[in-house]
Amino acid sequence: MTHRPRYSNPSGVHAPLGPYSHAVVVPQGAATLHVSGQVGVRPDGACAPDIGEQADQAFANLVAVLNAHDLDVSSVIKLTVFMVAGHDGDAVRRARLKHFGDVRPASTTVYVSQLVRPEWFVEVEAIAAKP
DSSP states (O other), rough: OOOOOOEEEOTTTTOOOSBSSEEEEEEETTTEEEEEEEEOOOSOOOBBBSSSHOOOHHHHHHHHHHHHHOGGGGEEEEEEEETTTTTTTHHHHHHHHHHHHHHHOOOEEEEEEEOOTTOOOOOEEEEEEEE
């Protein structure tokens, strides 16, 4: 029996249209970690001017929060990405692939008109399961 989340893509649903799974089964007894939205702000408080660098930093921040709880991206069961409309979605996908590789959690990506601060272009949040 596995103690890691199990990714599921049922045959009655089209294949995933991106780097995600349609569902994730969490093992019984697992604790969950809800990670608040991470933006592209570096530890020194600076924010890059473009979405690609911000996305890379936002995913790096997410990984740092996971690591602080003895988890990694393979523990993520749900990922949500918010991108400001009109910015380069491919740059966000590249950053995601850099940090997540072949890990395919359940996922939602949403274009929004603006985030809380106008200089922020991308925000990522996650739910992870800890066996």
